[in-house]
Amino acid sequence: MYQYDIHDQRIVEQRAKQFRGQVERRLSGEITESEFKPLRLQNGLYMQLHAYMLRVAVPYGLLNSAQIRMLAHIARTYDKGYAHLTTRQNVQYNWPTLEDVPKILSDLASVQMQAIQTSGNCIRNTTSDPFAGVAPDELEDPRPYCELIRQWSTFHPEFAFLPRKFKIAVTGTPDHDRAAIRYHDIGVRIVQNEQGEKGFQIWVGGGLGRTPFIASVVREFLPYEHLLSYLEAILRVYNLHGRRDNKYRARIKILVSEHGVERFTREVEDEWALMKDSALKLTREEIQRIAEQFTPPAYEALEPLDLKLQAQTLGGDRAYARWITNNVQKHKQPGYSIVVLSIKQKDIPPGDLSDTQMDAIADIADKFSLGHAVVTHSQNLVLPDVRSQDLPELFKILSSLDLATPNFGLLTDIICCPGLDFCDLANARSIPIALKISKKFDDIDYLSDIGPLSIKMSGCINACGHHHIGNIGILGIDKHGQEAYQLMLGGQDSDDASIGKIIGPAFDETTVVGAVETIVKQYLSIRVSDDETFLQCYRRVGMAPFKEALYEGH
Amino acid sequence: MYIYYRTRSCKMARMAQPKGTHFVVSAGDTLTGAPMYMKLDGTWTSKLSEATPIDDEAQRDALISLARGQERLICDPHAFNVTVDNGSPVPISVREKVRALGPTTPLRRPD
Numbered sequence: 001m002y003q004y005d006i007h008d009q010r011i012v013e014q015r016a017k018q019f020r021g022q023v024e025r026r027l028s029g030e031i032t033e034s035e036f037k038p039l040r041l042q043n044g045l046y047m048q049l050h051a052y053m054l055r056v057a058v059p060y061g062l063l064n065s066a067q068i069r070m071l072a073h074i075a076r077t078y079d080k081g082y083a084h085l086t087t088r089q090n091v092q093y094n095w096p097t098l099e100d101v102p103k104i105l106s107d108l109a110s111v112q113m114q115a116i117q118t119s120g121n122c123i124r125n126t127t128s129d130p131f132a133g134v135a136p137d138e139l140e141d142p143r144p145y146c147e148l149i150r151q152w153s154t155f156h157p158e159f160a161f162l163p164r165k166f167k168i169a170v171t172g173t174p175d176h177d178r179a180a181i182r183y184h185d186i187g188v189r190i191v192q193n194e195q196g197e198k199g200f201q202i203w204v205g206g207g208l209g210r211t212p213f214i215a216s217v218v219r220e221f222l223p224y225e226h227l228l229s230y231l232e233a234i235l236r237v238y239n240l241h242g243r244r245d246n247k248y249r250a251r252i253k254i255l256v257s258e259h260g261v262e263r264f265t266r267e268v269e270d271e272w273a274l275m276k277d278s279a280l281k282l283t284r285e286e287i288q289r290i291a292e293q294f295t296p297p298a299y300e301a302l303e304p305l306d307l308k309l310q311a312q313t314l315g316g317d318r319a320y321a322r323w324i325t326n327n328v329q330k331h332k333q334p335g336y337s338i339v340v341l342s343i344k345q346k347d348i349p350p351g352d353l354s355d356t357q358m359d360a361i362a363d364i365a366d367k368f369s370l371g372h373a374v375v376t377h378s379q380n381l382v383l384p385d386v387r388s389q390d391l392p393e394l395f396k397i398l399s400s401l402d403l404a405t406p407n408f409g410l411l412t413d414i415i416c417c418p419g420l421d422f423c424d425l426a427n428a429r430s431i432p433i434a435l436k437i438s439k440k441f442d443d444i445d446y447l448s449d450i451g452p453l454s455i456k457m458s459g460c461i462n463a464c465g466h467h468h469i470g471n472i473g474i475l476g477i478d479k480h481g482q483e484a485y486q487l488m489l490g491g492q493d494s495d496d497a498s499i500g501k502i503i504g505p506a507f508d509e510t511t512v513v514g515a516v517e518t519i520v521k522q523y524l525s526i527r528v529s530d531d532e533t534f535l536q537c538y539r540r541v542g543m544a545p546f547k548e549a550l551y552e553g554h
Numbered sequence: 555m556y557i558y559y560r561t562r563s564c565k566m567a568r569m570a571q572p573k574g575t576h577f578v579v580s581a582g583d584t585l586t587g588a589p590m591y592m593k594l595d596g597t598w599t600s601k602l603s604e605a606t607p608i609d610d611e612a613q614r615d616a617l618i619s620l621a622r623g624q625e626r627l628i629c630d631p632h633a634f635n636v637t638v639d640n641g642s643p644v645p646i647s648v649r650e651k652v653r654a655l656g657p658t659t660p661l662r663r664p665d
Contacts, residue, residue: 027584027626029626032625033625033629033630047629048587049589049649049652049653050589050653050656050657051586051587051588052586052587080661080662080663080664081662081663082662097585097587098584098585098586098587099585354662420649420652421652421657421658421659422657426649428648429648429658429659431657431659435659481647481648483648
């Protein structure tokens with residue numbers, strides 16, 4: 001894990017001190033809200049529906065146990081005892097007071113954390129594969145490159161006031177995108193060319209929001225040393241030509257769409273030609289300097305365990321077997337496993353963690369996972385380095401904390417934005433609908449029978465809950481002062497990316513959960529086999545059978 | 555039942571709301587961000603039921619101007635539409651209803 005050097009540490013400490021002064025001036029009336037607003041936003045502080053909201057950066061989702069304990073401390077001391085995991089692998093607090101925020105930033109700085117660039121029209125937290133560094137199908141660990149991008153983009157003077165916010169994702173797994181790179185302003189995929197050299201495939205112009213786009217490849221192979229210069233060239237073209245007259249047309253996806261990929265690529269290549277050998281050119285030594293901080297730990301030499309067999313031999317413990325099947329993933333190191341902690345507990349908003357749970361997770365990370373955990377963009381947590389022989393003990397502990405729900409990748413593993421319960425932009429509540437769906441489908445045998453099926457839900461068209469790319473997407477809208485919910489089918493966030501299509505007229509709060517149930521039942525009745533997933537079934541039969549089931553008789 | 559509706563933008567969706575009969579002037583408390591509501595005398599209350607509903611657009615604009623002069627205490631003053639029931643304002647929009655009553659979801663420590 002990257003450790004701050006003296007300069008990094010000084011920057012975050014000074015930033016907290018600077019913000020303390022800004023808050024004092026705001027509270028004394030020395031500066032107005034309009035003067036203060038851009039300052040607080042640059043420190044991740046929003047004003048939401050009921051209170052301020054502080055978004056804390058978690059670069060590429062990676063946390064150590066000391067940081068998790070600090071997040072628990074902040075939740076307990078300054079908030080209402082919980083924190084919320086976001087779809088950018090960050091953490092949010094929903095209830096801080098203004099005068100407490102400088103104290104929170106100081107506390108964060110003490111464990112090498114901050115809230116810089118978690119808001120505003122700048123380059124946001126770079127996200128990555130939650131299994132980065134431990135995935136068996138990975139070509140190279142993407143986190144050193146994420147860290148290079150973080151250092152390059154933090155306080156970059158040229159890109160502090162872009163036309164709109166800007167999001168970058170990096171994956172090191174060429175054949176299994178777990179970072180949704182096709183839905184980012186820039187997606188970076190580590191690839192290998194015919195000569196066996198590693199480099200990057202660059203995708204540009206993806207995004208969700210009111211105008212969803214799947215990104216296009218602008219460069220099939222970029223030599224490793226040019227990563228930052230090429231990103232800078234893209235940002236320069238965007239900064240120059242991106243629209244500033246209309247915030248709804250200001251994202252790079254609109255520019256790429258309006259210019260066309262060929263013209264946009266040509267503009268980037270022309271810009272890049274002027275700067276490719278500038279100071280931004282990376283050296284092997286510089287990459288190595290960062291990569292050394294992500295060196296794999298000294299794994300024990302362990303015999304590989306057949307996890308399914310292990311589950312069966314434990315006296316037919318079905319709960320454990322379900323958890324092994326769904327939440328335990330293959331690790332690159334024999335004898336180790338990746339464990340997904342489901343933060344989708346019954347009756348609790350998706351992604352919410354209490355302070356006691358976070359303290360316990362820190363202890364668990366120390367005992368079972370070499371002191372680390374990773375926030376996923378699906379609002380879960382990952383323990384990346386668990387010895388497979390420890391899984392039974394870990395399962396018992398997680399069960400006692402309500403963190404062993406075996407629903408990873410299943411219908412109740414819902415991505416859900418805060419919605420109108422918290423968000424100032426939302427048109428409809430999303431969390432209550434997610435909770436009702438979870439309750440309706442609270443049967444793990446039924447969920448397992450349904451198989452892989454993603455539900456993603458947003459409370460407005462800004463799509464923080466990624467509704468466009470859920471197999472079933474739910475969009476909350478405002479219809480004459482009443483909440484209503486549009487359903488979409490067929491979205492997908494990975495290599496076979498697709499944007500969901502609206503199935504028909506929206507449903508109200510009382511009928512939307514039943515509509516989801518109808519869609520699921522229709523899928524179960526028409527799938528050709530138990531192995532045909534919902535998405536495969538939808539792509540085979542199209543919208544018509546689902547539409548018929550939903551609207552028949554209306 | 556289902557409602558036929560295609561979203562074009564949040565702004566358009568909000569524009570489609572019925573107007574109500576009165577207005578309430580509201581803002582966020584600078585210290586906490588909590589919703590505050592203006593009384594006729596220009597002071598603030600955290601309870602919507604204690605806010606003064608006004609039916610005069612000129613008076614509404616005057617109160618917003620008054621609120622803008624109190625930006626040390628409050629942020630983002632605005633007016634929203636309400637109806638009046640037994641003298642108390644009732645918001646038209648779900649947004650202002652949720653804002654007045656608090657989240658409808660469970661909180662870990664609802665203090």
